[in-house]
Amino acid sequence: MQIGFIGTGSMGSILVEAFIQSGAVSPEHLVVTNRTARKAEQLAESYPGLQTARSNKEAASGSQLLFLCVKPMEFKAVIDDIRDVVTPDTVVVSITSPVQIRHLEKLLPCKIAKVIPSITNYVLSGATLCIYGERMTDEDQARLELLLSHISAPIRIREEHTRVSSDITSCGPAFLAFFVQKFVDAAVAATGISETEATQLAAEMTLGTGRLLTTGGFTPASLQQRVSVPGGITAEGLRIMQKELCGVFDDLIRTTHAKYDEDVEKVKARFFSP
Template sequence: MNVGFIGTGSMGSILIESFLRSGALLPENITASNRSHWKAERLSEMYPGLCAAKSNAEVIAESEIVFLCVKPGEYKPVIDEIGAIVQPSHILVSITSPVLVRHLEELLPCKIAKVVPSITNYVCSGATLCVYGSRIGSADRELLERLFRHMSEPIEIEEDYTRVASDLSSCGPAFLAFFIQQFIHAAVAETGIPKIDAERLASEMTLGTGKLLTSGKFTPDALRERVSVPGGITAEGIRLMDQELHGMFDRLIQTTHKKYREDIEKVETMFFSTRVD
């Protein structure tokens, strides 16, 4: 199976490295391009056998599955470049949430899927969100999910829930890291504990908590109740957080959804502004 990548930026390179490190793909299975060609060449130097293509058209010609790993504003130029050579048999996988499946199905003749990865995939963990277009058959779906199972838990979602699912799965690591970072800073400032010790303790706590929540034995509610003894120190801390954070997560979801809607509008304007009804 030959797999192509158009775009080798942050998420594109994470996907490539995750597939290689997990054994899902070999370097010789991969053809990659980037508008800054040296970035693709750097990957080919790191992973001998990986082909650094000189054009996006070369990626299409050499691949059965093509991951489109560019920013929303770069989609239209790429589609204009590859539209005439994409075949119905190709599977094009978009990893950009504001670009909807219907946008791509209207412009390209191939099979379309949308996959939202997470930085946690880099350590072969976390979820990969999967949305399938109308041309994706059961065999195509199994092919993609078998590929992603090497480095994640592929979870099919409805496209209407892409944003909130991404908040939890893909943005969540950054949100959680921010919380942990603030926790560490406060611990150091208030007590003088060495930062390196606080970081180690917080990191090990995060790892252990994740294992508890994914082991099937604890839900978040059950874990909180198990640790928080009524009248104890943990319960007092939770009481404070409940007061201070009241409504904050609602506003967080509202903020990400507002930005998502704005991004979709920009994509639709970019793709279809010249259409004549």
């Protein structure tokens, strides 16, 4: 099976590299293209056998599975390029949350899926959020999830939960990294511990916490309770966080949703304006 990638920016290249490095796909079965051709060529130079296409049309024709890894407002141009070469059997995967499946189904005569990846897929972990259009059969869905399972935990979600789910899985790594950075900065400023040492400690802590919450049988609440020795230090720290962070996440989700709603409308206007 040939798998095509249109857009080898940050996320497109992460997915290509993750699929190759996980052993899920050999480079010979991948074809990539990018508006700035050099980017795709550089990726191909790192993985002998990886093919580059000179146009979106060329990448799409012959690909049974085609990932569109461009930003929301760049979608229309790509759709126009590939419309005539995709077939009813082609599976087109959008990795872009504000592009609605029903709109893609109107514009393209093929099967449509939306898969929201995460930078965590680069290290073959984290989730990929899966949403399917009506033309995707059970077999298509199972085949795609088998592929994604090499680099992630594929999780099916409802399309109306795309934003909030990807706030957690895709934006979340940046939000968590912000938290880690602030923790490290404060530790360095208060005590003189080196930034390198504090960052290493924080990174190991983050990894271990992730494991406790995935395979360790803990929930966020039970983990806090278990670490908070009665009369101990953690409870004092949690008290400060409860006071200072109250409301921050409500604001965050309100803000990401407002930006998303704006993007959905802009994409729709671009798709369907005369």
